[in-house]
Amino acid sequence: xxxATASFAARRVLRIGYxxxxxxxxxxxxxxxxxxxxxxxxxxxxxxxTAEFYGFGFANDMIREVLRSQGGVLVVTKVxxxxxxxxxxxxxxxxxxxxxxxxxxxxxxxxxxxxLPVVNLRRLDSGPGLRPEGDQVVDLDDQLAVMTALRDExxxxxxxxxxxxxxxxxxxLPAGIACVQNAYSLVSRDDEAMLQxxxxxxxxxxxxxxxxGAFPGLPKVxxxxxxxxxAESLGVTPSQVGLAWLLHHAPNVLLIPGTAxxxxxxxxxxxxxxxxxxVTLATLDVIESxxxxxxxx
Numbered sequence: 001x002x003x004a005t006a007s008f009a010a011r012r013v014l015r016i017g018y019x020x021x022x023x024x025x026x027x028x029x030x031x032x033x034x035x036x037x038x039x040x041x042x043x044x045x046x047x048x049x050t051a052e053f054y055g056f057g058f059a060n061d062m063i064r065e066v067l068r069s070q071g072g073v074l075v076v077t078k079v080x081x082x083x084x085x086x087x088x089x090x091x092x093x094x095x096x097x098x099x100x101x102x103x104x105x106x107x108x109x110x111x112x113x114x115x116l117p118v119v120n121l122r123r124l125d126s127g128p129g130l131r132p133e134g135d136q137v138v139d140l141d142d143q144l145a146v147m148t149a150l151r152d153e154x155x156x157x158x159x160x161x162x163x164x165x166x167x168x169x170x171x172x173l174p175a176g177i178a179c180v181q182n183a184y185s186l187v188s189r190d191d192e193a194m195l196q197x198x199x200x201x202x203x204x205x206x207x208x209x210x211x212x213g214a215f216p217g218l219p220k221v222x223x224x225x226x227x228x229x230x231a232e233s234l235g236v237t238p239s240q241v242g243l244a245w246l247l248h249h250a251p252n253v254l255l256i257p258g259t260a261x262x263x264x265x266x267x268x269x270x271x272x273x274x275x276x277x278x279v280t281l282a283t284l285d286v287i288e289s290x291x292x293x294x295x296x297x
Contacts, residue, residue: 002247004272006254008047008204009118009158009178013074015247016269017047019208019258023062024055026260030062037066039262043269047074049181049206049256052106053083053091060110068112075111078162078181079103080122093124093136097146104150120160120181121147126191127163127183128215128292140168144175160206166194179204179254185212186227186245186284187219188292199252206254209292211242219290226283236274240267244274245284 005012018040026033040048048067050059060077067073079100084092094103100121107116121143124130132138150156158178161169169180180198182191184207198205213220221227221242231238246253257268276284 013047017256018045019256020050020059022258022260023059033062049076051078056083064112076118077107078120095136095138117157120162122162124163181206183209187212189289243271
């Protein structure tokens, strides 16, 4: 049996939240976006993950409209990258201290908040995707200095880290870290030692790409024969098996699966009801872990 809630930023939250990245797909269907967020709250979602660059501000706009009156919903955002409309990628790095501060101010405005409950500093030291270059290579201490200053000013409630290495987490611990967001799934468990450090330190582990490959060349949980067999035996989907494994694997795991579809949202929320017996869990645990270090250009 898995516990339904876990500690996050000095409160208890449901272990399945909502990641707002895919809200951008509803940019021209605002009513559907509103209905989806309202449905998430009806299903018990009390923690939402967002960013200013999700849908070039659309996700934050929707969260402000729907959730600002929902005092029980913990809104988590991130800095380290800003929207880049018209660019090769939808975001550009913004790692310098003055950029981090500006990004916090932008999120405060777009979310309509006086204080951001949790802000993740996305360092981009690890995982698939971009790496900082030139003046975007910034020392961790300089970044933590501005993040802790913003916390002292009351603009940030808690600090998280994203796309980091184990060494970076160890260096950051004295600053007080609420969560770590790294790419992690049943088929990509490079960060197991970091996950276990988070368990020991009481830090929430919030995996992105929880089903593996979001880019070509990355392994996918739903391609695994053992996952397919377990899904068939339990009468659930392979995606649900992959998400449920994460909840079983460590007590500090919080999921933020994203979707633009209400039925898919309901399927994600149902994952907390999936239980594995010892044999099934052992079958999944021995699936080979492969690297997710596949940069994109």
